[in-house]
Amino acid sequence: MSTNPTPGLNQNVVLKPVPWGKRYRAPLMNAAFWAFWLGFALAHQGGVANNSLLINLSYLVFALACLVPLVTKK
Numbered sequence: 664m665s666t667n668p669t670p671g672l673n674q675n676v677v678l679k680p681v682p683w684g685k686r687y688r689a690p691l692m693n694a695a696f697w698a699f700w701l702g703f704a705l706a707h708q709g710g711v712a713n714n715s716l717l718i719n720l721s722y723l724v725f726a727l728a729c730l731v732p733l734v735t736k737k
Contacts, residue, residue, distance in 0.1 A: 684734055684735040684736055685735070685736070687735070688735045691731050691734075691735045692731065692732065692735065694731065695728045695729075695731035695732060696728075698724050698725075698727055698728035698731070699725070699728045701724050702721045702722075702724035702725040702728060703721070705717050705718070705720050705721035705724060706718055706721035709721060
C-alpha cells in the first residue's frame with residue numbers, strides 16, 4: 664500500500680502547459696471552415712448585386728479564415 668493520495672501519479676514530473684492554439688485547435692478550425700463558406704457567399708452576393716462592399720468584406724473574411732490555421736499550429 665502506498666501513502667500517495669493519487670496512485671500512479673508521479674510527483675516529480677512537471678507537466679508543460681498546453682498552448683492555447685493547440686487547446687482550441689478544433690473549434691478554431693471549424694470557425695475557419697465556416698468563415699470560408701461565409702466568404703464565398705459574400706463574394707457571390709457581392710458579384711451578383713454588383714456591391715463592392717460585400718466583395719471587400721468577403722476579402723476580409725477570407726483573410727481571417729486563412730490566418731486561423733497559421734496561429735493554431737499542431
